[in-house]
Amino acid sequence: MAALSLSALLAAGLGLTACRQDATEITGAKTPGDTTSTGGNSGGGGPVQRATLTVTVGVAPEDTALARTLGLAGGVLPGAEVTIARQGTASSRQTATADAAGVVTFGQLLPGVYSVSVQRSLTAAEVARLGAENADVTAFGGGGEVLVEAPAASGRVEAVLGRRGSLVISEVYEYAPPTAQFGGHPYGTFVELVNNADTVVYLDGKVLAKGLPQLNLDFPNHPCADPKYRMDTRGLWTGEMWQLPGSGRQYPLAPGKAVVLATDAMDHRVFNPGLLDLSRADFEFLGTAEDVDNPFAPNIPSLAGTRGSGGHGPDFRFAPQVVFIAEPVDVATLPQDRLGLTDLPFWRYPRERLIDVYAEGVAPGTSTLYPECVPLVHPIYDRQRAPLGDYTSSGSVRRRVFAVQADGRVVLQHTRTSARDFERVPTPTPGQVP
Numbered sequence: 001m002a003a004l005s006l007s008a009l010l011a012a013g014l015g016l017t018a019c020r021q022d023a024t025e026i027t028g029a030k031t032p033g034d035t036t037s038t039g040g041n042s043g044g045g046g047p048v049q050r051a052t053l054t055v056t057v058g059v060a061p062e063d064t065a066l067a068r069t070l071g072l073a074g075g076v077l078p079g080a081e082v083t084i085a086r087q088g089t090a091s092s093r094q095t096a097t098a099d100a101a102g103v104v105t106f107g108q109l110l111p112g113v114y115s116v117s118v119q120r121s122l123t124a125a126e127v128a129r130l131g132a133e134n135a136d137v138t139a140f141g142g143g144g145e146v147l148v149e150a151p152a153a154s155g156r157v158e159a160v161l162g163r164r165g166s167l168v169i170s171e172v173y174e175y176a177p178p179t180a181q182f183g184g185h186p187y188g189t190f191v192e193l194v195n196n197a198d199t200v201v202y203l204d205g206k207v208l209a210k211g212l213p214q215l216n217l218d219f220p221n222h223p224c225a226d227p228k229y230r231m232d233t234r235g236l237w238t239g240e241m242w243q244l245p246g247s248g249r250q251y252p253l254a255p256g257k258a259v260v261l262a263t264d265a266m267d268h269r270v271f272n273p274g275l276l277d278l279s280r281a282d283f284e285f286l287g288t289a290e291d292v293d294n295p296f297a298p299n300i301p302s303l304a305g306t307r308g309s310g311g312h313g314p315d316f317r318f319a320p321q322v323v324f325i326a327e328p329v330d331v332a333t334l335p336q337d338r339l340g341l342t343d344l345p346f347w348r349y350p351r352e353r354l355i356d357v358y359a360e361g362v363a364p365g366t367s368t369l370y371p372e373c374v375p376l377v378h379p380i381y382d383r384q385r386a387p388l389g390d391y392t393s394s395g396s397v398r399r400r401v402f403a404v405q406a407d408g409r410v411v412l413q414h415t416r417t418s419a420r421d422f423e424r425v426p427t428p429t430p431g432q433v434p
Helices: 006-014 061-069 124-129
Strands: 051-059 081-086 094-097 103-109 112-121 137-148 152-163 167-173 190-195 207-211 235-243 258-262 283-286 299-305 321-326 346-350 354-362 386-389 396-399 401-404 410-412 422-425
Touching: 051 061, 051 081, 051 112, 051 137, 061 152, 081 103, 094 103, 112 152, 137 401, 167 321, 167 354, 235 321, 235 354, 299 346, 386 396, 386 422
Parallel strands: 051 152, 258 283, 283 299, 354 386
Antiparallel strands: 051 103, 081 094, 081 112, 112 137, 137 152, 167 190, 167 396, 190 258, 207 235, 207 321, 235 299, 235 346, 321 354, 396 422, 401 410
16 A cells, blocks of 8 residues: 555544635645735735635544434534634634534634634433443544635544543643743643542553654654654654552542642742642652652652653653653563654554543744644544643643532543643642542
8 A cells, every 4th residue: 555645644634624616635744834924815915815714523433323323413513612723823713613514614714724623512411322331421522724725715623522531631730930040940840640430540550651752843854744653553652651659559549539740749839939839749750869859759760761851750841742641561562763863762652551642732822943743643642732832821731621420520521632621721720620
């Protein structure tokens, strides 16, 4: 079989097409700069030509049978909430609801590349119609990118059914303000995990890893146009892995409860009053000998790869980034490469061992040295990155609430679409489920 071009791979994975008079594949694999000119198409100083975007929300083929059970026939998703945003701008966000044919139209758009995300939550009655074996289904979700040019463009987004999952990434705190010691304090960050299931989850041996930053940006020596590693369907490539302690059942996590994994479990307010007191974190990452150890927070040692920022642990400051939780593996059995990027080894973490994936793009207005690659990972892992990364913001990135059960326990949203599942909130809440 001939190898697919990247544009074909994007079209097949995201189900999106762009057009002027007719449909053509999206081309390009990176977020372009804003090239809109007040000169319009002729460059003669006239008004900018506006465009219309028509989006059809479809159901992914693997979920069409369940969709029919819900009365959603024809492979489309009526009633879905569709949100668009022109990449690189914070004020272009628009939301509308798909009609009975699963179609929604946006008008008067500036030309550019638009992120499109969709969601349709299920009611309790709808979940009940799917039967006990599908009681963990929560919502349809999906997303992608579409090139909008005057006078008109169209695209199709295929949504997948999300399930609650078990252990999920619930919050990422990446604030790194300047201090007297550092231009940006990278050690006061944390990742929070929540048990989103109805049974106990044991944290023992679970692995937190970060995707390769070299794959997230359009570096000259490894451009976005080369999808060999970034779009690998066999697993996610990583250069740092951290393994939680425990021999099997030492660290149970009850349903609906959260744990905080701190870069450094200490009171960071001594460095900057805007930072957090993480001295009571449930775990802390253990770096090099220079990393001060809190004896009351069990250590998360490095399983393989870099020891993180300054030898203290993972650095969650810089978007775009991919963070994932996984079941343990024997690192010696993992495929390894050096990718031609650095002298450090990298490993492919197997897809079947992944538990949860968070893909984060840069927030609108946040600059990067190089354009970010789109998408960050293959859609089988995450349907669309969340454009929320901004380490200069004192807020936090938190998973949205899907429902509150009769006993008061919160169920978090998990559609495998980071753009729909996460939001930025002004106040971090380490250890607290909203």
